[in-house]
Amino acid sequence: MDGLTEANLRALAGARSFERGLGYLDAVSGVDVGDTRVTATVHGTERYEAELSSDGPRGLAGACDCPYGLEGNFCKHLVALGLTVLAQGDSLPRQRKAARERAEGLDAWLSGLSKDELLALLRDQIAEDRQLRRRLELRAATARGDLPAVRARVRELLDIGPFARFGYVEYADARAYADRAGQALSALRALTGSGRAADAMVLAREAMRLLAGAVESVDDSDGRLGQIGADLADAHHDACRAARPDPEELARWLAGHVLGEADDLTDIDPLDYEDVLGEPGMTVLRKLAVEAWRGNRTGWAEKYLMERVAAAGGDVDALIAVHAADLAPNGHTHLVIARELDGAGRPDEALRWAERGIREIEDLAAVDTALIDHLSDRYTQANRLPEAVTLRRDHFGARRTLLTYRQLRAAAQAADRWQAEREEALALLRADARRRQRSRYDGPVLIDALLDDGDVDAAWRAATETGADERQWLTLADQSRVDRPADALDVYLRLAEPLTRQTGNAAYEQLVSLLLNIRDCHRHLGTPNEFTPYVTALRTAQRRKRNLLRMMDERGL
The missing domain is CATH 1.25.40 (Serine Threonine Protein Phosphatase 5, Tetratricopeptide repeat)
Structure with a gap:
């Protein structure tokens, strides 16, 4: 079979599925070799049918009815089948030839039977x-x-x-x-x-x-x-x-189906039937949609049906009415309405709906951020830069994250107001940092904001005063290794120490990276002689971790 190699099996399955497939070699039975396909049964949690063919990438494709295989993955059962076939070695071409001859022989025999003989066989x-x-x-x-x-x-x-x-x-x-x-x-x-x-x-x-x-x-x-x-x-x-x-009967059925539970399975869009319904059917469908929606303005199916018929008729106002009857508390529906109005060439109304969405939200921290982005873009396009800054400032005040800090910075820089806005924003982040408990993995946003501004010295001072997480300390050290090698060295040594007690290649790779940085710091400090005894002692203490020592050797440590 074209493309059936161990390398291709590994490439298609990935390392994990390939390794797991090795444990299923004894579970393969009933191997049937065809001209371009091989099938077999593989016994796993259940009994699965696996098939390899030569019509995929690398000349090899596979299908298996296990849950993982049904998702389109090249599973361990296919690996086991492929390795089983490969183990047959030189006999595979002979089996393929025999399968081709059997198929040709069967076809020739059937072709030679009379109608009565075929009927007897079928019976x-x-x-x-x-x-x-x-x-x-x-x-x-x-x-x-x-x-x-x-x-x-x-x-x-x-x-x-x-x-x-x-x-x-x-x-x-x-x-x-x-x-x-x-x-x-x-x-x-x-x-x-x-x-x-x-x-x-x-x-x-x-x-x-x-x-x-x-x-x-x-x-x-x-x-x-x-x-x-x-x-x-x-x-x-x-x-x-x-x-x-009959178009009117079809319209009544479609409306009932969309409003019923069966549509959860079929997901029928009534507008797909517009060519069959014609205007008489669409008239009935619109009437039924309006009646259903008026009876239950917040029902999902009723809203969907009404939205579809309104969209079919190009009736933007009817569509807006449907959305406005059930406004989401996070402003998402206001955004949907604003976009519909923008698309209809009514930008002033769209802007008012977006602004209304911001006004009506009780907690700006829970807002659909896409509404903030939409309104900020509209203010910027209209050269209403101070209002864009105010919007971004209010959002940052409610959700103090690195992203909202960046968005405030961009708006304020466009309005030439960043210096003043920055001081107020950093004051909020400093207050947050003083209130927060230190965490190994979740440091203050203040540190990230200062680093994002390129103010490394201020970030060092803040980290020293309020603490930082490991990721932030590592970033600080990486950005300061040349200018502050002693400070960076302290960070690298501190981060390396717990890794010496861990096992696994991921931990070893992190440790080796830190060791390279430690060596670089000693070089900048002019103390390379201090690094040699440190790494020698480390190698002695970690002598049982062969993968770690191999990685260190590869990097000259």
């Missing part, structure tokens, strides 16, 4: 394979237009009863149930394709309702049923396009 298979028989029965009922038989079979296929343990379909059985639901979907599409779109439309609606009721009792971790729900909606749409149902 034998039907007698032995109940699932095959049921699938073919459904296809036959669909082909002859036997709607009662198709409906009965669709209901049977969507019944969770045969798979449910104590009323719930567990993950191990969910795939089999999803496969049956997929058969129902195929039958509906076949109805439309055979000229019975009206029947397919009716059955699709029933299938959506049944599947929505069933999905709550199925472990759909891999999303198969969710996809089938979306595909059912597409099948219904296709059937409606072909059948051209």
